[in-house]
Amino acid sequence: MFGYYLDLAFRSLARNRVLTSLMVLAIAVGIGASMTTLTVTHLLSGDPLPGRSQHIYYPQVDAIPKNTDDKEPVDKLDYQSAVDMWRAHRADRQALVVESQLKLSDPASGTPPVMSMMLSTTADFFPMFDVPFQYGGGWSAQEDESRARVAVITDDLNQKLFAGANSVGRTLRLRNTDVRIVGVLKPWRPSPQFYTVAGGRFSNGDTADFYGKPQDVITPFFTGLEINDGSFWQFTCWSLPERMGHLQNAPCVWLSLWVQIDSPAKVADYRRFVADYAAQQKAMGRFTHAGNTRMRSLMEWLDFNGVVPADVRLQTWLSFAFLAICLFNTVGLLLAKFLRRSGEIGVRRALGASRAAVFAQCMVESGVIGLVGGLFGLLLTLLGLWLIRQQPVAYADLARLDVPMFLLTFLASLVVSLLAGVLPAYRACRVAPAWQLKTL
């Protein structure tokens, strides 16, 4: 029966090409627009560490004297709080994170130096975030403490400087210090670059820069502070630091601490530890308040920062409004198409077709329109994503169609067309056969 309906559907669609192509076009354009924006939103709002993110937390204490307990704590940590909590080693893994800009060159090649971003972190960073290595590996906790002059570089930088060869053991000059490369990452592109996300609530929705590529070079935390002393940026200061860019004893917040905690019981313990730490600092007079400590999980932290750019969210809503208009349009056209065939339907009903059979036939026809529309919609989605890749935004290179979104495109257009078909098909199957036969 289904084959017969399919045959009928194709015949009927071929009979009125203009109306058919109008419907296919409407569905294709609506699907193309909404799937393009939905794909971008999906890529930007995904979990950067699937399977691990629920164990990753971002503890916060509030060093700003003017803040109060009823306010959110400041987004980053001051040096002493960050290092104290890190040194306590109360979580399963913990990493301090700070990024800075410095001059990078390859002393062997003599090419002109470039300004690069350096990430300074501690040994747990790599296992905690499951960072993939191409060659070599990270460094040890001892090397953190001994301020070893070592570095891990990204695949991008390795391609640029060493043409992708195994560069472990080679030397890199960071500002005026030579460091030995101990590891090269595989291509690694977390979306967003979650470990430096902060301050999203002040960014007025302009958060595209959270999706930048990882820093070119990664050094041990204390090593980095020494190498690039005087070039660190504060998140904010409550009073002027004595030396710009040297923030170790400054009244500034500028560091992030990430911890991995594997069991729920330990999470409660760590929460208590953070609160106790703040209370203790308040008792010592270093903090003015201790009641607004926080410990958000990774996804909560990303949510709190509203990482998906406002423009992207707006585009998504807009394209769904557009899809709704296309849907209304298709309903109207299908209604016209089905009711135009009232005579034919009347004959079929008079010959014994049940209402359900007429309904099914109409739905098959809508489904065919949906699938064809989905095919064109897929092409339009690919075109839309290509257009996004040409834009000068940090996430441009991420905009690609993955398998789930590919399947969703067809599913969405099928659902949309069937949804559009329900009402017209219902009306068509209610056609009174006697009346139609009389007018024939």
Next chain:
Amino acid sequence: MHFAPILAALRRHRLATLLIAMEIALACAVLCNACFLIAARMSLMHIDSGVDESSLALIKLDCDDCNSTDLNARMMAALRAVPGVQSVAVVNTVPFSDRAGDNGVSLDREHYVAVPHFYLGGPGSAETLGLRLAEGRPFQPEDFQAGEVWVMPDTPVWITRALADKLWPGEPALGKEFWVTDKFHFRVVGVLAHLARPDPGGYRGAGAAEWSVFAPMAPGKVLKGTYVLRAAPADLARVVRDARAAAQSAAPEAVLDLKQSRAVSDLRDDFFRPSRIMAGMLVGVIVALLLVTAMGIVGLASFWVQQRRKQIGIRRAIGATKHDILRYFQTENFLIVSGGIVIGMLLAIALNLALMKFYELPRLPMFYLPVGAVVLWLLGQAAVLGPALRAASVPPVVATRSV
């Protein structure tokens, strides 16, 4: 024209009528809000930066370990020697380049009132940039002091009119004082008509696009590495090329920031590119939206014309002119579209309220609604014209045929 027979006919096609009306309503809501979003972006893109963009270029170096006095002297000499350069000055940044420093200011050392951007400029920078003082006095040579960490604790400054209105609404700003933390004290000695933040409309929102402070400072430890140069607009492209080369040979140990070392008009272009793309996308959505809506009207109107061929024939046979038939379908479309517009205006306001809540957009000005209505009426009439003309050309003889 009598509405009664049209309304009676529409009552027999409630569903189709409702669909077209809903499509028009949604289109009206999206159209008004999308146009408003475009207008908001366009108005920001036309902001007056307050500097002579077409004759300015920026040269920016990164050098952490350079001796700042020596670097500034070398660079100034090298850039002045570039043929075509009219003047050179040290600044911390210019509009559309990187942000150099936002600071919360207070009037009582305690409560922040606004977070303006602080521009710092060396001797001659105001003239090089082409800043236009609306009131107050120019800076004197003794105003330019070299700070160790930031500006001197007591600094005379210029502020923009927009910032003055925020800090002292309705009062003259000249001679007034403000603070950054409790250490830095500023006295307003001049008010600028315009000076945009480096990122107007970006980080601090559209309302703060012109909250800027311009402070004099002698080149030195704090003020180094960023130079603004002035040349005739026709020369500027060549001057930038030459100045880049001159900068690299004058300070080989420094890294020239190629992204920022460009003509200021290019920096402006780059800064607004995402806005332009977003505006372009919105225009695309509007065009596609109107097309789809028109397609819907054409499709349904053609169906109705075909369905009513016999009735049209009868009307023609008993004396209706072609014009009457044409007018009938046009009026019918007008009524449906009007119904859609009424719902659409309510939807537009609801959508705007939602956008205001989630995206901190301003309220939709009311004049967008009638303009959107007129656009949709015209669209409806244009779309129905084809089917209506076909209806008008139905010959009266159709009435005598049985099928």
